[in-house]
């Protein structure tokens with residue numbers, strides 16, 4: 001069995017008994033039943049993932065920013081030059097990007113994984129030593145970001161001219177994501193976040209989302225980093241042409257590995273593997289925006305139970321992201337019209353996920369605190385309404 005099959009075989013559904021324990025415990029806590037809304041369901045899901053109630057606190061968190069370039073960039077689908085991918089990798093490693101600021105805010109450690117940056121990274125990037133030159137202290141948070149050199153190809157090929165990746169490249173990218181999830185978990189991460197960096201990757205995301213949901217390109221193709229109406233109309237046609245070229249237009253069904261190879265990015269495939277790897281280890285994943293959403297559709301197509309431990313951190317402004325979340329049946333925690341990627345939306349949602357679990361650990365029950373329960377004979381439906 002290879003790493004992908006072995007990982008999928010290790011993924012189990014959420015544990016029903018632990019979920020029942022979490023629901024029962026939520027009902028005994030000193031608050032009106034249901035009053036923590038969506039966060040109660042998050043706590044129940046993480047109990048099911050851990051197979052125990054309360055589940056471990058999802059900390060420390062580690063974010064892996066998967067970086068790669070895209071052959072479809074040549075089709076004029078984004079106003080940004082391709083070199084920005086490599087330049088932003090250098091910025092992540094120097095600690096200067098939004099992901100670094102948000103990670104610092106919530107005590108998460110950042111790693112950058114080159115799975116397919118077209119430009120050669122020059123070897124002068126920081127490698128995870130502390131700013132003062134000492135080795136990382138092992139706590140993760142606050143360490144300078146490390147670069148994991150796992151380049152599979154110098155970017156994908158243009159999906160409108162042929163498959164973006166060979167079957168072998170797609171498999172290696174998925175395997176890389178599994179390996180990175182394993183490495184971060186082995187380093188002590190209790191919660192994983194996948195970020196992305198890849199100029200033109202909202203085009204690949206739209207193609208993946210159309211292929212997996214069967215929705216038409218015009219419904220799932222957004223403006224990415226910011227494009228005018230004419231470029232947006234062109235981008236929709238590029239997605240349509242790629243789907244037609246690979247026989248992925250609505251209703252044809254989408255075989256996951258073939259679809260990833262045909263229209264995906266190396267970072268999408270790696271993030272799909274990261275979700276699978278985390279699920280096999282029963283470590284929760286907070287999903288970010290449209291790139292993670294597209295990758296999660298691929299992971300779910302490979303193994304539906306992989307979604308059990310995924311929490312949708314936010315909903316981005318990309319229409320394809322909302323479509324992906326609907327198809328995945330995930331409700332986003334935060335909706336701030338973000339359209340950045342890098343893992344930023346997931347990092348903002350992290351304290352909500354951690355708070356949801358902390359409630360199960362720390363909040364007193366009616367019995368233990370001597371608080372009277374509500375009177376009256378109304379049926380309790382968990383909604384908090386009498």
Ligand SMILES: Cc1cc2ncn([C@H]3O[C@H](COP(=O)(O)O)[C@@H](O)[C@H]3O)c2cc1C
Pocket residue numbers: 077078079080084088196197198199200201202203223224225226340341342
């Ligand atoms: C400076 C800069 C920083 C970014 N950080 C994330 N992205 C995001 O935008 C890109 C996708 O948008 P599109 O498909 O329109 O090219 C990805 O790299 C994504 O991570 C960035 C984009 C730019 C320009």
Ligand SMILES: O=C(O)c1cccnc1
Pocket residue numbers: 202223224225288289290291316317318321338339340341342
């Ligand atoms: O919605 C996102 O996640 C997004 C939007 C634009 C660029 N990168 C990511």
